[in-house]
Amino acid sequence: MVLADLGRRINSAVQDLGKSNVVDEQALDALLKEVCSALLESDVNIKLVSKLRDDVKKKVDIKNQPSGTNRKKIIQKTLFDELCNLVDGQTEPFKPKKGKSNVIMFVGLQGAGKTTSCTKLAVYYQRRGFKVGLVCADTFRAGAFDQLKQNATKAKIPFYGSYTETDPVKVAKEGVDKFKKEKFDIIVVDTSGRHQQEQELFAEMVQIGEAVEPNQTIMVLDATIGQAAETQSKAFKESSNFGAIILTKMDGHAKGGGAISAVAATNTPIVFIGTGEHIHDLESFSPKQFISRLLGIADLQGLMEHVQTLNLDQKDTLKHIEQGVFTLRDLRDQMSNVMKMGPLSKVASMAGLGAMASQLPEEETSRRVKGMIYIMDSMTEKELDSDGAMFKEQPTRIVRVARGSGTSVREVEEVLLQQQVMANLAKKMGGKGGMMSQMKNLAGAGGPGALRGNPQMAQMQRQMQQMMGSGGMPDLGSLMGGGGGGLEAMMNNPMVQNMMNNPTMQNMMKQMGMGGMGGM
Numbered sequence: 442m443v444l445a446d447l448g449r450r451i452n453s454a455v456q457d458l459g460k461s462n463v464v465d466e467q468a469l470d471a472l473l474k475e476v477c478s479a480l481l482e483s484d485v486n487i488k489l490v491s492k493l494r495d496d497v498k499k500k501v502d503i504k505n506q507p508s509g510t511n512r513k514k515i516i517q518k519t520l521f522d523e524l525c526n527l528v529d530g531q532t533e534p535f536k537p538k539k540g541k542s543n544v545i546m547f548v549g550l551q552g553a554g555k556t557t558s559c560t561k562l563a564v565y566y567q568r569r570g571f572k573v574g575l576v577c578a579d580t581f582r583a584g585a586f587d588q589l590k591q592n593a594t595k596a597k598i599p600f601y602g603s604y605t606e607t608d609p610v611k612v613a614k615e616g617v618d619k620f621k622k623e624k625f626d627i628i629v630v631d632t633s634g635r636h637q638q639e640q641e642l643f644a645e646m647v648q649i650g651e652a653v654e655p656n657q658t659i660m661v662l663d664a665t666i667g668q669a670a671e672t673q674s675k676a677f678k679e680s681s682n683f684g685a686i687i688l689t690k691m692d693g694h695a696k697g698g699g700a701i702s703a704v705a706a707t708n709t710p711i712v713f714i715g716t717g718e719h720i721h722d723l724e725s726f727s728p729k730q731f732i733s734r735l736l737g738i739a740d741l742q743g744l745m746e747h748v749q750t751l752n753l754d755q756k757d758t759l760k761h762i763e764q765g766v767f768t769l770r771d772l773r774d775q776m777s778n779v780m781k782m783g784p785l786s787k788v789a790s791m792a793g794l795g796a797m798a799s800q801l802p803e804e805e806t807s808r809r810v811k812g813m814i815y816i817m818d819s820m821t822e823k824e825l826d827s828d829g830a831m832f833k834e835q836p837t838r839i840v841r842v843a844r845g846s847g848t849s850v851r852e853v854e855e856v857l858l859q860q861q862v863m864a865n866l867a868k869k870m871g872g873k874g875g876m877m878s879q880m881k882n883l884a885g886a887g888g889p890g891a892l893r894g895n896p897q898m899a900q901m902q903r904q905m906q907q908m909m910g911s912g913g914m915p916d917l918g919s920l921m922g923g924g925g926g927g928l929e930a931m932m933n934n935p936m937v938q939n940m941m942n943n944p945t946m947q948n949m950m951k952q953m954g955m956g957g958m959g960g961m
C-alpha cells in the first residue's frame with residue numbers, strides 16, 4: 442500500500458525506543474528526528490512536520506514527568522495521536538439519508554480517477570441499500586461518457602449522459618432532475634477534470650454546482666501527486682468549497698505525503714480511499730484505522746466492515762466446526778472466500794501484518810489458491826462432503842482429480858493434507874467434548890464471569906497452547922494499543938515462533954505462496 446515505507450520507518454523508530462533502557466530527552470529527540478525525516482521524504486509539508494514535532498515534545502514534557510510513569514507508552518500514544526491529527530480533517534463528513542435525494546458532485550484534476558471513483562462510491566452505497574444513479578457531466582474528455590456507461594452497466598447502476606449535448610451544466614441539471622423525479626436516494630455527478638490554471642473550466646465547475654445544488658462536493662485526489670496536492674486542493678477549495686476528499690491509487694508505491702498535506706491545508710476530511718482498480722476497491726476512511734495500519738497495528742474494525750460487505754456465507758462451515766467436522770467442501774468454500782476478499786496483502790495489512798503483507802508474492806499466492814480451488818472443483822459431490830479418508834483408501838481418486846484439474850498428484854495430496862490439518866483442529870474445537878462446547882457449558886452455568894479464573898478454562902488454555910506451541914498467548918492488549926513493538930512483538934512471541942517453525946504450518950504456508958515466513 443502507498444506509504445508502506447513511511448509506516449515501516451516510523452514503526453522501526455518506535456520499536457527502537459521500546460528497546461531502549463533509558464528514555465530521556467535524547468531518546469525522544471532521536472525518535473522524532475527519524476519520524477520527521479520519514480514524513481518529509483514522503484512529501485508531507487515541512488510546516489506540518491515541524492508542528493507535529495513541537496506538539497509531541499510539548500505534550501510529553503519529559504522533564505516534568507513524575508517518577509514511576511511509563512515514558513515509553515506516553516511517547517508512543519502521543520505520537521500515535523498526533524499522527525492521527527495529521528490526517529484528521531476535524532470536521533464531520535456528510536452522511537446521506539434514505540428517503541430523500543442526496544446529490545454528490547465530484548471534482549478534481551484530470552487523471553485522478555474521478556469517473557472510476559464515482560462508480561465505486563455508487564456501488565458502495567448501493568450495497569448498503571441506497572437507490573443510486575450516476576450522471577456524466579464530463580463533456581470535455583473524449584470517451585468519458587463511454588467509460589461511465591461501461592462502469593455503470595457492469596455494476597448494474599442506472600446512469601444518465603449525452604453523446605450530442607456539449608453543455609455540461611445542462612447535462613448535469615437534466616440528469617439530476619430525472620433521478621430526483623424517480624425518487625433516487627443518491628445521485629452521483631461526474632464532472633470534467635481541470636487544473637487550477639484553467640479558469641474557464643473552474644467557472645464551469647461553479648456553474649454546475651449552482652445548477653445541481655449538491656449536498657456534498659468531493660474532491661478526488663491522486664495519492665501520487667506529491668507536493669502539488671496542497672496548492673491544487675486550495676484552488677479547488679476556493680472555487681467549489683468541497684467538503685470531503687477521496688484518495689485514489691493508494692495501492693501503489695508512491696510517497697503520498699502530499700495528499701496528507703492537502704487534508705491539513707483545507708481542513709477537509711478524507712472520507713474514502715481507493716485501494717485498487719476494481720469497483721469494490723473503496724474503503725471508508727478513519728484516521729485511527731489508517732494510522733494503525735500504517736504502523737502495523739491491526740485494523741480489525743476495517744477488516745470486519747470489509748468482510749461484512751462481501752456477504753460471505755459461512756453458516757455450513759461454522760455448523761460443521763461446532764460438530765467437530767471440516768470437510769473438503771468447507772475447505773473449498775473458505776478458499777473461495779479468501780479470493781472474494783481481494784488481494785491477500787490488503788487483508789494481511791488490515792489484520793496488522795503489514796510486514797508480512799509486503800512479503801506476500803501476490804500473483805503467485807493467488808495462483809496457488811486458485812489451483813487449490815480447481816483441484817476441489819474436480820472432485821465429486823461425495824468426495825467434497827467427505828473427510829478425505831476415501832482418497833487414502835482409493836489412491837486412484839487422487840490420480841483422477843489431478844488429471845481433471847490439470848495439476849500433479851503431489852498438488853492434490855497437498856490439498857488433502859491441508860484439509861486434514863483443519864479437520865484435526867475442528868475435532869479439538871468442536872464436538873461434545875470440544876473447547877467450544879466446554880466454554881458454552883461454563884458460560885451457561887455461571888455467566889460470562891464464570892470463564893475467568895475457572896480451572897477448566899485454565900485447562901483449555903493449556904490445551905490450546907499444546908496445539909499451537911508451548912509459549913504463552915501474546916498480549917493482544919499491548920499489541921492493539923500500539924505499545925510493545927506491534928508486529929515484531931507478536932512475531933517474536935514463543936507461541937507464534939513455535940507455530941511458524943512447525944513443519945506442518947510451514948508446509949501449509951508454502952502451499953499458499955508464503956514460503957520463508959517461518960522463524961521470523
